[in-house]
Amino acid sequence: NAGVTQTPKFRILKIGQSMTLQCAQDMNHNYMYWYRQDPGMGLKLIYYSVGAGITDKGEVPNGYNVSRSTTEDFPLRLELAAPSQTSVYFCASRPLGTALDGYTFGSGTRLTVV
């Protein structure tokens, strides 16, 4: 099992550019999440999904969009990148059925907007 796979690992964007951060999991987990972590800070929830076709906003959704067309994939779209979106982005997942399971995190995408 690969677990949660995020691509790319690193990316530099210019202000105003767009990009999609990819996240895929092979554990058949229903729940998937996107967090951002600014340097020396905690994790802030951007968006989450409880299953294919269902998404919802987290704490800091502005400037981002998501889609969930399959159980496996949960891409995060940045439109019109801004310096404030410089951060490390983590995707995570957990199985359906219980809130007792810990999240499995991907290794992250380090994004710099210049």
Add this chain to the structure above:
Amino acid sequence: GQQVMQIPQYQHVQEGEDFTTYCNSSTTLSNIQWYKQRPGGHPVFLIQLVKSGEVKKQKRLTFQFGEAKKNSSLHITATQTTDVGTYFCAGPGGATNKLIFGTGTLLAVQP
């Protein structure tokens, strides 16, 4: 909105000393989880506590959930250099579908 605070923000210890981080929520939690993030790495799930007053141990790590289910602590006995990293607590944010993470405590261990 719900807030989860941790203290201290940073702690530097000599190898062999003990370490404790405290987690406090503005609301009562149904459960609390703890994660460890090594420098440059991603968060890794350590444990979940569910019951009021619950205490769980993992080797040198002791986790406790407060009686009122609004606070928790992680205690490491005789720290080792492998314990270096940031420790986060996390609790359900309203619906149980999402976690709200604490501010984290960065532990540095000097050999």
